[in-house]
Amino acid sequence: MTKINCICIIDDDPITVFGMRKMLDSLVTYNTMNTFKNGKLAIDGIKDMITDVQEIPEVIFLDINMPIMDGWQFLEEFIALPITNKVRINIITSSIDSTDEENWILYKGKTHHTVTYNHKPIRKQEIAEITKVA
Amino acid sequence: MNDFELDNYAVIGKNIISLFKNSNPEWKHSIAECLKGLPKLTLTESYVDPDGNKKWFELKSTPWYEESENIIGTIIQLEDITLRVLTETKLEKLEIISEDISDIAEIGFWDYNLAENKMFWDSRTKAIHEVPDDNIPNFIETSNFYKLGYSRNTISMTVNKAITNEVPFSEKLQLITTKGNEIWVIVSGKPLYKNGKFYGMVGTIQNINERHLSEVKTKENQRLLRTLIDNLPLSVCIKDLESRKILVNKSEMEFCDVTDEKKIIGKDDFNFFDKKNAELARKDDLQVMRDLKPILRKEITLKDEGNKNGTFLISKTPLIDTDGHAYGLVSIRMDITDIKRKEIELRKLVDVTSSQNEKLINFAHIVSHNLRSHSANFSMLLDFLTNEKSETEKERIMKMLVDSSDNLLETLDNLNEVVHITTNTSLHKKYIQINKKIAAVQQNLSAELDQHNIEVINTIKNHVKIRVVPAYIDSILTNFMTNGIKYRSPERDSFIRLSASVEGDYTVLHIEDNGLGIDLDKYGEKLFGMYKTFHNNKDAKGIGLYITKNQIEAMKGKVTLDSKVGKGTTFKIYFNDKD
Numbered sequence: 001m002t003k004i005n006c007i008c009i010i011d012d013d014p015i016t017v018f019g020m021r022k023m024l025d026s027l028v029t030y031n032t033m034n035t036f037k038n039g040k041l042a043i044d045g046i047k048d049m050i051t052d053v054q055e056i057p058e059v060i061f062l063d064i065n066m067p068i069m070d071g072w073q074f075l076e077e078f079i080a081l082p083i084t085n086k087v088r089i090n091i092i093t094s095s096i097d098s099t100d101e102e103n104w105i106l107y108k109g110k111t112h113h114t115v116t117y118n119h120k121p122i123r124k125q126e127i128a129e130i131t132k133v134a
Numbered sequence: 135m136n137d138f139e140l141d142n143y144a145v146i147g148k149n150i151i152s153l154f155k156n157s158n159p160e161w162k163h164s165i166a167e168c169l170k171g172l173p174k175l176t177l178t179e180s181y182v183d184p185d186g187n188k189k190w191f192e193l194k195s196t197p198w199y200e201e202s203e204n205i206i207g208t209i210i211q212l213e214d215i216t217l218r219v220l221t222e223t224k225l226e227k228l229e230i231i232s233e234d235i236s237d238i239a240e241i242g243f244w245d246y247n248l249a250e251n252k253m254f255w256d257s258r259t260k261a262i263h264e265v266p267d268d269n270i271p272n273f274i275e276t277s278n279f280y281k282l283g284y285s286r287n288t289i290s291m292t293v294n295k296a297i298t299n300e301v302p303f304s305e306k307l308q309l310i311t312t313k314g315n316e317i318w319v320i321v322s323g324k325p326l327y328k329n330g331k332f333y334g335m336v337g338t339i340q341n342i343n344e345r346h347l348s349e350v351k352t353k354e355n356q357r358l359l360r361t362l363i364d365n366l367p368l369s370v371c372i373k374d375l376e377s378r379k380i381l382v383n384k385s386e387m388e389f390c391d392v393t394d395e396k397k398i399i400g401k402d403d404f405n406f407f408d409k410k411n412a413e414l415a416r417k418d419d420l421q422v423m424r425d426l427k428p429i430l431r432k433e434i435t436l437k438d439e440g441n442k443n444g445t446f447l448i449s450k451t452p453l454i455d456t457d458g459h460a461y462g463l464v465s466i467r468m469d470i471t472d473i474k475r476k477e478i479e480l481r482k483l484v485d486v487t488s489s490q491n492e493k494l495i496n497f498a499h500i501v502s503h504n505l506r507s508h509s510a511n512f513s514m515l516l517d518f519l520t521n522e523k524s525e526t527e528k529e530r531i532m533k534m535l536v537d538s539s540d541n542l543l544e545t546l547d548n549l550n551e552v553v554h555i556t557t558n559t560s561l562h563k564k565y566i567q568i569n570k571k572i573a574a575v576q577q578n579l580s581a582e583l584d585q586h587n588i589e590v591i592n593t594i595k596n597h598v599k600i601r602v603v604p605a606y607i608d609s610i611l612t613n614f615m616t617n618g619i620k621y622r623s624p625e626r627d628s629f630i631r632l633s634a635s636v637e638g639d640y641t642v643l644h645i646e647d648n649g650l651g652i653d654l655d656k657y658g659e660k661l662f663g664m665y666k667t668f669h670n671n672k673d674a675k676g677i678g679l680y681i682t683k684n685q686i687e688a689m690k691g692k693v694t695l696d697s698k699v700g701k702g703t704t705f706k707i708y709f710n711d712k713d
Contacts, residue, residue, distance in 0.1 A: 015534055095502075
């Protein structure tokens with residue numbers, strides 16, 4: 001089983017979070033798993049991790065459409081953080097808006113982190129493929 | 135002897151030829167012929183006297199016969215003809231000049247002698263009438279050349295009057311030539327009298343057809359030009375170097391509110407416009423005349439000019455003389471106030487259309503996103519269920535499926551409501567007393583307000599009314615006040631303050647709180663978005679403000695917010711009083 005130190009799920013839908021967690025449990029082993037209900041809570045949480053010199057997530061599952069701070073706003077702030085390790089950010093969305101896909105290409109080019117774009121519903125098989133250290 | 139400066143005594147016994155050093159050799163010949171008996175040969179001779187005047191003499195040689203008829207000499211007679219020669223020369227010159235003038239001006243000469251009842255026409259007069267050389271009509275017939283009607287009547291009357299009153303005449307008339315050509319002439323005449331008795335008439339006739347036609351043409355062109363500039367939908371004005379108006383059209387007079395041209399000619403813009411506007415116009419005038427380059431279609435908006443207010447396109451073109459200097463300018467003003475207004479209306483319409491279009495696309499994405507979210511959950515949960523062994527886990531998944539189904543139904547209800555709000559254009563708006571509605575909502579929320587010890591301060595006067603769809607105002611007030619409760623600050627005593635103001639066509643409701651506040655730059659636009667809503671999730675914001683915003687916009691209003699983190703948030707809800 002793949003071993004990941006720290007996984008992070010950012011989604012405002014508890015059912016999606018439940019599903020993700022369930023699939024990940026059967027696919028990988030991990031030390032910690034953090035879930036956040038929107039981008040704002042997530043970025044604040046990650047900033048705290050940096051301050052407290054905790055483990056930074058190696059894989060992040062990121063929803064786009066969330067209240068307060070959406071996925072793109074989170075990404076904008078996240079890539080500005082002083083994280084030298086390569087983090088894998090898997091965007092998982094039910095959006096079919098083409099501007100979201102354009103945004104993904106834009107952010108992918110702006111950062112040294114790995115950014116992937118995936119549609120909901122996401123299958124266990126796909127999760128397996130995208131859940132690894134970047 | 136004096137005339138030729140000859141010495142009295144030195145002359146006697148000298149040969150006459152030898153006395154005149156510069157004499158004509160014909161003299162010698164003439165004297166010789168005369169001695170042979172051929173008499174009276176005349177010769178003219180010129181001579182310049184000491185004062186430099188040219189003198190003319192006529193010499194006549196006559197043979198001198200003795201008794202036996204033998205020629206013994208010649209008598210030479212000298213006559214000073216200087217005066218005669220000069221007169222003849224002058225006459226000749228005058229004749230030439232007169233002929234030339236007649237030729238150039240096409241003036242013919244005519245002469246009528248009553249005694250002989252004879253009419254004389256010179257070649258020019260004949261040419262004007264286009265009659266053959268040998269066919270001159272009599273005095274009476276001449277009037278038949280004039281065109282029947284005004285011209286014929288005039289010539290008869292005028293000639294009669296001239297003879298009776300002993301006055302000359304000159305008339306501009308139309309005549310028809312022998313060849314049938316209709317031409318304009320000026321015919322002049324002067325009756326002649328001897329011992330108070332009329333004996334004839336002299337006069338001239340001049341062909342002025344081309345001149346007349348070109349005058350007519352010029353007048354026609356002038357009239358055409360005038361008609362044209364007066365009927366242009368533009369104000370036209372010609373100005374001199376001092377920017378004084380020297381020619382204006384009707385439209386310019388109407389614009390300057392004058393009916394009499396005299397009240398505008400010679401005046402400048404300072405007489406008709408506000409000083410500031412006149413100065414700007416003068417500046418442009420000077421620039422055009424200095425640079426000799428036109429200003430074309432410059433847009434100018436006039437303010438503080440009463441009836442003259444509006445937006446105009448002004449073109450100014452310099453008038454340049456043959457030396458290349460400006461002597462004035464043509465100013466053309468086009469009123470585009472209406473066009474401008476329509477343009478603004480059109481732009482507004484385009485803005486409305488594009489914003490509606492944007493909203494529609496946005497809505498389509500929201501619908502698709504929300505429905506996909508739920509279907510994705512169903513799909514995922516069903517997948518888990520089929521593979522799940524544990525009964526307790528199965529039950530948990532089943533419960534989630536039921537929740538998910540409820541959420542989908544609620545989402546559909548919400549979307550339905552939004553569709554209903556945005557598509558229901560024939561909203562029935564009524565004036566309602568806003569304080570009544572606030573009191574009702576406050577009553578509904580009293581449990582929560584009391585629980586969190588939130589004070590509601592309402593400074594709105596009881597008479598304030600707003601034009602709204604009654605059902606919407608309940609939802610609007612509830613949502614904004616709930617927002618104030620939800621985002622209260624735990625660090626201080628909370629309040630929600632309501633006030634009203636008037637801004638243009640809008641009555642504005644201010645809902646202010648001293649809560650957490652939000653970073654508008656980052657999260658402002660998220661506030662009115664549509665998200666997944668769940669009753670069991672107490673932190674979720676859901677669809678509330680999204681529907682509220684749609685309701686406000688459906689009533690032709692708008693909503694803005696002002697917020698500072700740690701200070702609080704103020705929503706301004708604009709209710710349209712007019713539309």
